[in-house]
Amino acid sequence: MAEKQLQCTAAAIEHQKAWFAQLRRDVFENQKPYAIVQADTPLELFQTMDVPVVSNQWWAALISAKRLSPAYLDAMNTRGFHEGLCRYCSLPMASTLCGDVAPAPWGGLPRPALLSARLTCDCIQRVLAIWAEAFGAEFLPLDAPAAAELPPKWWELSRYRWSELFEEHRLQFMVAQFHKLIAKLERITGRAFDLERLRCLMEGVNRQEEYFEEVRGLICAAPQTPVRMQEQISNVMAAQWLRGSEWAIAHARRFRNEVKARVTNGVAACPAERLRIMWVGAGLWHDMEFYTAFEAEYGAVFVWSMYLAFGPDGYIRYGLDDPLKALASRTVSMNEQLHNPPWANEWIVEQAKLHRADAALVLTPLGTRPSATGNRFIELALERAGIPVLPIFADMVDARTWDALEMRRKVARFLNERVVRRTIE
């Protein structure tokens, strides 16, 4: 793993470890409830009710980074789940079901009080229901009507005019489901939901994302990127899972301060930076070294991934008179802006221009359905905007099919043939 350049990156990772250890203690010693949820659920409601959440995708990334996915996935196949099934959101469930084949990271997930997911892909209700049964815990689904109207340039509407951006009936339906979830959380905690607290938290989320927006602006404007993409992800995601909390806001500020100081002092993540690369798609959790592999020879630095860039555009909601509805507008659309045409293609091109990207690598994950969609439109749009694209076909959590060396060769060929020559010309 490349060395960490920012102090706050180490702090983010440390905090996550300590947070998780505390969660385990609270669950085992104090019988405190916690929940396992999909990344695109309203984490804010859990926060407001002081129910800690473990995000399924975060846990999947962790399992994968610890290189445990092959053992679990093989064990799932042995149990009769065929190898064609999607592996992303199901990997954590596999770590529970097949816990006997390898110990899970950090002591593993204790039994949650609740599991919850938005019913996006057709599989997720099944994955979480199986998981809930294995834990003997309850699963609360939030059904997900599909988006039918997608106004252009969503990021220009999402902050102030969010109620126009999403169909009213979808927002209302999501709020109705929130009430059910809230009632469930009230039963679990024995406490009453406080709308004011949610409003404060939502304001906190805005502040946090504003810091991220500053960082994004710094990366766009600085002559060379001050922070590598991997470190952006570590800092942003540690805060996003706890978004709006004091720690998350303070961490976002600290991250902003450190990046700003680096820009002021002319510190670049890679002083030899000559090419700025975009990574479109989820992270390659099992091979994070991939992202620094092209610096030495090509001066090619990954400057962009959705994780930082999506924060400000996707999360900020101004006008919090009705915080539940504002939260609904954040929740209904999550993953749609990233995977649905025209929203995904329009936004990625805009981001590529702002970040002065020279090329993009677009991940079409094998065995991960929704994050594989919209990619052809994204690639076409980028190419049309003059940004060469290399499509990457790989699984972000399953290391079994990843040929690290061959992939590096492929990217090198792409850089040589389509990017280097072009920038020289």
Next chain:
Amino acid sequence: MPIAGVTSNTVPSELLRAAGFFPLMLNPPRGPAAYADHFMEVGVFSARIRGIFHGITAGLWPFLKLVIIPRTSEQEHKLYLYLREIARQGLGKSVPEVYLYNLLHSRSAETEEYGFERTRDLKKHLEQLAGRSIEAADLARCVCESNQARVAIRSLLNLREGTEPRLRGTEALSLIGAAYFMDHAAYAQLAAEAGAEMEERPPARGARLLIKGTPLHHTGLHQAIESHGAVVVAEDDWWGSRCLGEPIAADADMVRSIFDAYYRGTSGPRAFPPEMADKWFFEAAAKADGVVFYLPPEDDVLGWDYPALRAALAQRGIPSLLVREDAAEGLSSECHQKIEEFVSKIPVRS
């Protein structure tokens, strides 16, 4: 009569007919799908959805005035978005108007209300297109016709039941599936005639099997199974035994009854909770001699259910077999051999 394409069984054909449209199930033949190759990610969409995308984008069905896509699977939602994007960017031949019918399939008071409202929206939209309102009498007539088709299908299904089925699965699938492509009144009559004829036949002999898995819009698997001396007596599938479902109640609020039938009665990958989704399956399995699970390589949903369903069947003493090949492409000789062995070992219940 303007023709409206639909992509699965959860679009209320009664509303379309009442608005003067002829609803046509889009079921493209397999084959090259250049537009899908170009715009659809590999391994995400089924061959059928890819075929529909190609058919529409390439202008193979120029007679379509409208395409209605229900939120019955995630793939269909993406199909809707992709078609709109193709139209927006002008990348295909003329793409007809596409409409998303946001029918949800989980059971809750909120979901039910949401679905009902969307059904009313669909009615309004069709009225706008038709330039006239859909009257109660129109609805009553169309419900009556589709109920006749349901009754006719029921009588065909009866011929598959019991220890002496008169109708083989291969024939049944074609006879039943025709309801998606025909006028319902005409269908009811023809299906009744076919049923009456078949009643006189000698019973089909062999192990009576139920198929569970990826919906079968072709007879490839049925033919393969029946070539080994078994009879497919049911399939947990909207192309076969679960086509059209139960008759629609003739209530004062016809839109409500139509919605109820589609919300409660239809099978689909997003039906939730699982106990409800699996009820039909276990009842049908209890009446069969064995079950064939069909999970072709493109499956990314039912494979999650398979281990638990297999275990539940084993507990009930019902034998099962898993087919993982694509039956539309023709099964391999190894797969045929597996079926042969499976069928030969099944104790036929009488």
